[in-house]
Amino acid sequence: MNEYESLRAAAAPVVRAAIRGGDYGGQTAGLGGRNLQVNVAIMAAEYALDFMRFCQRNPKPCPLVGVSDTGDPFMRALGRDIDIRADVPAYHIYRDGRLDGSAHDITEVWRDDFVAFALGCSFTFEHALQDAGVSLWHIEHNKVVPMYRTNIPTQTAGPFGGSMVVSMRAIPEHQVELATNISRRYRFAHGAPVHCGDPAAIGIDDLGAPDWGDAAPVAPGSTPVFWACGVTPQVAIERAGLPLCITHKPGHMLITDVDGDAEIPAVD
Amino acid sequence: MNEYESLRAAAAPVVRAAIRGGDYGGQTAGLGGRNLQVNVAIMAAEYALDFMRFCQRNPKPCPLVGVSDTGDPFMRALGRDIDIRADVPAYHIYRDGRLDGSAHDITEVWRDDFVAFALGCSFTFEHALQDAGVSLWHIEHNKVVPMYRTNIPTQTAGPFGGSMVVSMRAIPEHQVELATNISRRYRFAHGAPVHCGDPAAIGIDDLGAPDWGDAAPVAPGSTPVFWACGVTPQVAIERAGLPLCITHKPGHMLITDVDGDAEIPAVD
Numbered sequence: 153m154n155e156y157e158s159l160r161a162a163a164a165p166v167v168r169a170a171i172r173g174g175d176y177g178g179q180t181a182g183l184g185g186r187n188l189q190v191n192v193a194i195m196a197a198e199y200a201l202d203f204m205r206f207c208q209r210n211p212k213p214c215p216l217v218g219v220s221d222t223g224d225p226f227m228r229a230l231g232r233d234i235d236i237r238a239d240v241p242a243y244h245i246y247r248d249g250r251l252d253g254s255a256h257d258i259t260e261v262w263r264d265d266f267v268a269f270a271l272g273c274s275f276t277f278e279h280a281l282q283d284a285g286v287s288l289w290h291i292e293h294n295k296v297v298p299m300y301r302t303n304i305p306t307q308t309a310g311p312f313g314g315s316m317v318v319s320m321r322a323i324p325e326h327q328v329e330l331a332t333n334i335s336r337r338y339r340f341a342h343g344a345p346v347h348c349g350d351p352a353a354i355g356i357d358d359l360g361a362p363d364w365g366d367a368a369p370v371a372p373g374s375t376p377v378f379w380a381c382g383v384t385p386q387v388a389i390e391r392a393g394l395p396l397c398i399t400h401k402p403g404h405m406l407i408t409d410v411d412g413d414a415e416i417p418a419v420d
Numbered sequence: 421m422n423e424y425e426s427l428r429a430a431a432a433p434v435v436r437a438a439i440r441g442g443d444y445g446g447q448t449a450g451l452g453g454r455n456l457q458v459n460v461a462i463m464a465a466e467y468a469l470d471f472m473r474f475c476q477r478n479p480k481p482c483p484l485v486g487v488s489d490t491g492d493p494f495m496r497a498l499g500r501d502i503d504i505r506a507d508v509p510a511y512h513i514y515r516d517g518r519l520d521g522s523a524h525d526i527t528e529v530w531r532d533d534f535v536a537f538a539l540g541c542s543f544t545f546e547h548a549l550q551d552a553g554v555s556l557w558h559i560e561h562n563k564v565v566p567m568y569r570t571n572i573p574t575q576t577a578g579p580f581g582g583s584m585v586v587s588m589r590a591i592p593e594h595q596v597e598l599a600t601n602i603s604r605r606y607r608f609a610h611g612a613p614v615h616c617g618d619p620a621a622i623g624i625d626d627l628g629a630p631d632w633g634d635a636a637p638v639a640p641g642s643t644p645v646f647w648a649c650g651v652t653p654q655v656a657i658e659r660a661g662l663p664l665c666i667t668h669k670p671g672h673m674l675i676t677d678v679d680g681d682a683e684i685p686a687v688d
Contacts, residue, residue, distance in 0.1 A: 201469045201535075205487050208472075209497055211684050219473050221577070229477055229575060267469075307497060307686070309489070336683060339607065343683055415604060415611055416479050418575070 202310025303355025470578025499677030571623030
């Protein structure tokens with residue numbers, strides 16, 4: 153049994169302990185039960201106010217669910233003993249806006265002026281769609297959802313801006329309204345779709361050539377449905393060209409102790 | 421016909437123009453149709469990151485719906501030509517944490533390092549409750565909803581903290597679940613109640629003596645239901661003791677161009 157399979161039934165703190173201990177560094181889909189999983193961005197405090205503004209102004213791609221105190225590496229509202237320096241399976245380190253390497257632990261890179269941000273991800277609404285009988289091809293085929301750059305502008309804040317990234321799921325036409333209404337409820341998970349139908353209308357030339365993730369078919373009788381995507385802030389971070397910024401590696405999320413259905417993103 | 425009555429049927433920009441022009445300085449309940457109305461807090465940028473953290477950590481009392489750029493007095497996402505220095509009917513000016521006066525216009529007080537925050541208010545969910553057949557005593561009797569300090573702590577951020585303020589509406593017992601489910605949908609308007617029933621359980625000794633607003637009866641067969649209240653950030657601001665901070669005068673809100681039912685707090 154590989155490490156991923158051995159963690160499938162484990163509670164979130166057990167998974168985080170395996171990650172912190174160096175025993176697991178893989179992707180997190182399907183781990184930690186239905187707890188809220190989050191995208192991570194870490195940067196110096198001098199940029200944090202503008203980044204918070206960027207998230208506030210673009211709540212669909214960037215649903216802000218947690219912010220650390222300056223210099224404090226613990227995400228206290230999101231769970232017990234969550235150390236943002238060690239509890240994410242894999243990190244991406246950006247210098248001057250370019251990806252400059254990966255790491256399994258950033259304790260040596262952490263600084264007293266850092267602020268850590270947690271942003272919701274799509275797993276929560278995908279679970280809800282599946283519960284409602286909407287099948288999701290990429291999950292059933294163990295692929296990464298296809299993601300695309302669009303021509304939809306974000307609302308800028310300081311150095312942060314750029315176009316929105318979306319994920320695509322092909323939905324049977326008779327379930328598009330259902331999928332829309334369900335996902336609208338999950339505001340920590342990108343909410344309702346930003347577009348349904350013609351990819352060219354939002355600047356996507358070729359559905360078969362996603363910018364991230366794996367291509368997925370759109371079966372006859374299905375419609376491509378596009379949701380705002382958590383890669384959007386990574387594009388904004390690249391564009392901003394900060395001297396140093398750290399994110400999770402896509403798909404390798406922080407697993408919190410917060411229930412995925414919670415009204416507010418905090419443990420009791 | 422008084423000025424309030426003459427504005428009852430006016431669109432939000434018309435009401436704001438009357439306010440900016442000095443023709444109206446009263447409370448805003450029932451004005452601007454069903455547009456989103458917001459609480460306002462203005463402070464120096466050096467405190468803004470902590471205040472945003474305070475709002476993020478306390479989303480029920482402090483549902484953040486807009487943040488200006490530093491020094492920019494226009495709330496660009498919330499409508500066309502919204503000047504936060506002149507478009508609120510009445511302002512409260514706090515110095516060193518104490519209320520130091522009121523104003524109808526703060527253009528002379530505005531500074532290049534100011535950041536303006538907009539926080540959702542309860543009007544939106546009150547409309548939805550009334551639409552669902554839940555009668556609200558304070559509205560029918562033209563009173564201000566009763567508000568109370570509680571023993572429910574907020575999550576602190578920098579100098580901001582203190583206990584939560586709640587508003588109370590007496591709801592017939594058979595409608596409590598309905599009212600809870602409806603209000604839960606309105607996250608820009610304090611969401612689901614924070615408590616139902618015994619006031620002493622949240623530190624309220626005497627329902628008949630609210631800390632703000634007017635006392636309201638709890639009829640036999642009704643339950644007092646408590647929602648997080650937008651006065652909470654004003655208490656946090658007093659406690660923080662900032663040298664200078666400006667808020668709206670309670671009840672005298674900024675009327676935005678955003679639909680009260682919008683998924684995200686922004687005009688298209």
